[in-house]
Amino acid sequence: MDGAMILEWVIKSIFLILVMTGGFAYVTLYERKVLARIQVRIGPNRAGPFGVLQPVADGIKLIFKEELVPAKADKLIFTLAPVLTVIPALIITAVVPWGTEVTLFGRTIKLYLADINIAVLYLMAVTSISIYGIALAGWSSNNKYATLGGLRATAQMISYELALGFAMIVPVMMAGSMSLVDIVESQKPVWFVFVQPLAFLIYFIAALAEINRSPFDMPEAEQELTAGYHTEYSGMKFALFFMAEYIKMIAISMIGSSLFLGGYRGPFVDQLPALGPLYLFIKVAIVLFVIIWIRATLPRIRYDRLMQFGWKVLFPLALLNVFVTGVVLILVGG
């Protein structure tokens, strides 16, 4: 544990956080642009060329907004909730590798923050505690719509977490390791998405539900719950929720890419490790596009249908998939 190592970690952490927050800003723009294109509009184009400064403008606007706290709200938790929402989103990608190793300033630097042998478990742990922020935000607002939104989010996330977990187990079984680096490396011959399309599909659907993205964005269904758990939020606190949502989008895209789409792997990556982050970036961008595309095309599904789908279709399917995978692995791999 020498000083340089700690310094390296600190730098990598800061870099990761910066990338994520910066990514958040530009994913919003990305989404608005893509949505606009799909809806045959132009989208933001005033601030800067092609509207590239639009996120900056939005940020500045939100910072100067007035912070409203409802009179009967539980103030402490009301303030804590947005933070609790962002933190898991930020730390979840700590175990996702961006590449193998590059040599920089005469020092071999591993292009990941941590390669722990329980990385997938870590992902699940972080996913499971990311519910708190939303649930508490809904409850502490002392607003029935917000509370309902929070409760819905809780129920929904608990339900889909199981399917998500089972979907994530499949690559673990294929790779024989819980380390994401190992999983990515074992996709060298073929991406898991081709071997396990069902698992990827389940992962994708469950992850969408987990981050409350359309068509599973019931907790914030405007028509019935005004804006769900963040009805009462404004200013920077609202921005934090917004941020969390988009960071989570990036996170699940990264995790999904690593688990199923080969992560940083691509042509010539062994010869030129610096290509790794680039490949990962491209894959994340494509996944993000799909997410936005789904939002633009699919209607929101009804809440009871959502729960039924989660418990009666997705969960058994995921379970079955794990079972079949296990059997096949034993038969084939010995």
Added chain:
Amino acid sequence: MDGYPLFSLVPWTVFLPVIGLLLNLLVGKRLGEKGIGLIASLASGLAFVVSVLLAIALKGHPEAVTIPLAEWITVGEFNLSWAFRVDTLSVTMMLIVTGVGTLIHLYATGYMHNDVRHNGDPERYRRFFVFFNLFIVAMLILVSADNYLMLFVGWEGVGLCSYLLIGFWFEKGADGIGNARAAKKAFIVNRIGDFGLLIAIFLLFWNFGTLEFDGIFAKAAQAAPALLLAITLFMLLGVTGKSAQLPLYVWLPDAMAGPTPVSALIHAATMVTAGVYLVARSSPLYIQAPAAQMTVAWVGALTALLAATIAIGQYDIKKVLAYSTISQLGFMVAAVGMGAFVAGMFHLATHAFFKALLFLAAGSVILGMEHGEEHAAQGHSPGSHELDPQDMRNMGGLQGRMRTTFWVYLVGALALAGIAPLAGFFSKDEILAAAFQQTPAIFVLLIISAFFTAFYMGRQLFLVFFGKARSAAAEHARENPAIITVPLIILAVLSVLGGALNLPGVYTLEHWLEKSLAHVPKVEFTAWVALLSLAVALAGLFLAWLVYSQRRMPFKDTDPLARYLGGLFTAVYNKWWVDELYQAVIVRPYRRLAEFLAQPVDVGLIDGIANGLGSVSRSIAEQLRRFENGYVRSYALTILVGVAVIMAFLLFR
């Protein structure tokens, strides 16, 4: 088992009747009478086939074989398995039980058909055959047991079945509970005997540490004589209960309350011989205890004489046979008591044939009488309904109307009386010979009994079949269908030929049983004893002819014998007042004791203690109730206090 796979069939002797009874129990309702009878008879018949196969196998391999079926009891060192013993003795018993049993089953299908017609309730038909098969099962367990405990299971099983079957017409009899009472009596008296057997088994286990025959017999010679005496005497108590010997014979005459096939199966051919079998089986123990042997012999001889005298004074056709059975069992017990095990077993076999025959034929007579009664009632006055179809005073002259029955009855009676070429002659003679060689006193008793035997059988023959009909029912009696007569004929043939089992000079049975009872002394054929017994039998018959056939005996007239004997006949008619004696000496004081215990002791003392305890605990509970306030937290607090106290104890001890 080496090389003799037939031996492993032995569990099937038990399984087949079990299957039969289960089938009848489960689907019997739908099968109807024919099906039920068929299944029951088939189950018993197949068991007989298995026994025959076993006998064939034993011919080539005469040593005893133990076939373990399952682990039964394993407690510490003690290990007892449910095992079957195949040796000549047990297979002989199996053959008798299943063979005679099958014939009686066949007979019963016909007999019970009439019974259902007479007594209603067709449900009973099935129940009867379920009990019958159950009885066969229990009896086979008894004889095939490899240890005393399993034998005891069978022993109790036959006791239970006899209770069920004696009380089969439980709603009939005196006051509507007479039959139930008879069944109860049989059960309770048997229980007294069982108690003796149980103590014997306890003593065996206590001293030998095992209950398996081989294990015990191997150590028998080393055991203390006093102990062996105790064991054998307690066992004798069991024998007197099950085999209806003095002083516990009183249940058997009452047991005639059951249907006639029951009497034939249980109280003549099989169950009552269990005691004889037990003594024969335990022969290595008895041989070590001469005093016990002597006791057994005397008990048997006295019983033989007593029962024979009582039989003379009875009017009920089945009662006569019942006392005759007791008497003949006395012969067998006396035989095994004197060490003449083969003779006892021989008599057991022949007796099974002719006594079953006699009972079944008596049943045939009763059925014929019932027919006649019905017929008479249709034509004539309805008042003759109270007529007892079993009372010999109502019969007479049946030989013309029931030819087959008459002939087979004659064969059975002559066999029982011990007339020369028939089965009974040889077996009884062997017992007499043994008695003559060993204990002349017993020989005298037995020869007197034999005389009485011939006399009462003659009396019965003349009363039932000869002379003129003494009632309308007897006039109209008619022969029974083949299903009833065919088993009778078969049994009659067996009664005639049964002596061939152990003809003097050939000794088939003796050589056969030798394998199981090798240590017993041989009995020589003594010509003049045989002649004497034959002479005595002929004399008895002749005397009976003198008394009964010369004059017509009108209805309800006094017995001609009573005129010659006077008060003695009254005593005999009243069975020497033994039942009354038991009533006065045992039952009544016992009842008074029970009443005393019930009233002052139980109500006053025991209930007082119980109620006192109740009210004390109630008042304590009233105080404790305050802690039960329904608050979960205070319960939890109580637990914590307890834990804290225990911890303090652990800490400061």
Added chain:
Amino acid sequence: MLTTGTIIFGVFALVVIASALGMLLSRNAIYAALFLVLNFATVAVLYLILGAPFIALVQITVYAGSIMVLFLFVIMLLGAEKLPAGEPLGHHRWIALLFGLVFLAELALFLVYRAGMRAAVNTPPLEFGSPAAVGMSLFQKYALPFEITGFILVVATVGAILLTRGEGFKGRKRTLEIQSQDK
């Protein structure tokens, strides 16, 4: 002796104790639940220190992530965060506190007098509590308990569904009745 390890442990132990007491003392059930979550998370860190990474993350996933979320959910659903004041059992509180302290003292005495193992816990090798090691022993040596646990989980699931389902059936029937009345 203050080593780095001890200091780290001290900090986390303080958090553990503080959050336990916070749960104990907070009037609001939501706060109690949150304190407990904090407690669990900190204990998970202690597990990491003790070389049990698998258990640590399971602790977070199961306890902090599922069980406590469920608690929070039920509290919010029932609106049961606050109860009216008032104590029906008069002396109960003081007796409970007294015996709680007695119990604590006893346990502490045990620790002091009966412990007899003043050895430090060494952080075990990394493979010790790894998922592979845990999995191997779980599916080989402890396969039967594992299956039984699975069975218990299924039973509990069925039980929970059955317990909370009753109203749903009635409700559905009622709507059906209303619909049939409409027609």
Added chain:
Amino acid sequence: MIPIEYFVGLSIIMFVSGITGVLLRRNALVVFMSLELMFNAANLLFVTFAAYYQLLAGQLFVFFVMTVAAAEVAVGLALMVEIFKTKKSIDIDQMNSMKG
């Protein structure tokens, strides 16, 4: 490294806090949570001794405790919800009769 007594002591404090919570709190849900705290104290001991004796069994036991605790919580909370439906309260002192 860290002496084992520290962990044991910490576990004791947690356990006693749990007990006190069970005894003092009237909110049935908080009582329930206190139970979980006691579980956790026990689990900490298991893991501590697993590390101390280098025996994996301790950790596995904790795993089983957690799983069973999850089952217990599912049923327990379902019961709480049902009780709330009938009693309109979650006060544990109201649950003092056998019949609902």
